[in-house]
Amino acid sequence: MRIWTVHPRYLDRLGLTALWREALLAQAVLLGKTRGYRNHPQLIRFHAHRRPLAAISCYLWVVYEEACRRGYGFDKTKIREAKTEIKIVETEGQLLFEWEHLKKKLKRRSPECFHEIEIFEKPSAHPMFKIVPGELQNWEKTKR
Numbered sequence: 001m002r003i004w005t006v007h008p009r010y011l012d013r014l015g016l017t018a019l020w021r022e023a024l025l026a027q028a029v030l031l032g033k034t035r036g037y038r039n040h041p042q043l044i045r046f047h048a049h050r051r052p053l054a055a056i057s058c059y060l061w062v063v064y065e066e067a068c069r070r071g072y073g074f075d076k077t078k079i080r081e082a083k084t085e086i087k088i089v090e091t092e093g094q095l096l097f098e099w100e101h102l103k104k105k106l107k108r109r110s111p112e113c114f115h116e117i118e119i120f121e122k123p124s125a126h127p128m129f130k131i132v133p134g135e136l137q138n139w140e141k142t143k144r
Helices: 013-030 041-047 052-069 092-109 111-117
Strands: 088-091 129-132
Touching: 013 041, 013 052, 013 092, 041 052, 041 088, 088 092, 092 111, 092 129
Parallel strands: 088 129
Antiparallel strands: none
16 A cells, blocks of 8 residues: 555556555545554554544545546545545655655656656655655655
């Protein structure tokens, strides 16, 4: 599961549809509707929010809007809460780690998308994240 900190505009078609599915899975976890993934590290920042379901819904609305911009047919009725503005603090180290991770994925899987984004040194974040100085999050799975 990858709930990207980077803005979904950078994802290719496969990445955006996977993000939609994975964020919906995260929503199901937060609703207690699944046994698996309950302790997945990508969910820590949503669990930590005082309104976890509203936070994942906020995340999903942005993914949905990006899909609409591209002409995809995502079903907004799957988002459990109304659109609201929520902010979660995230570190610049996390954002930049994910940016490099995404570029590697796109270079292999979708070279045309890679060439579109490789010109950016630093990406925009998903709008729900307030980026602050800091290192990579401890919950991130890496080969440290």
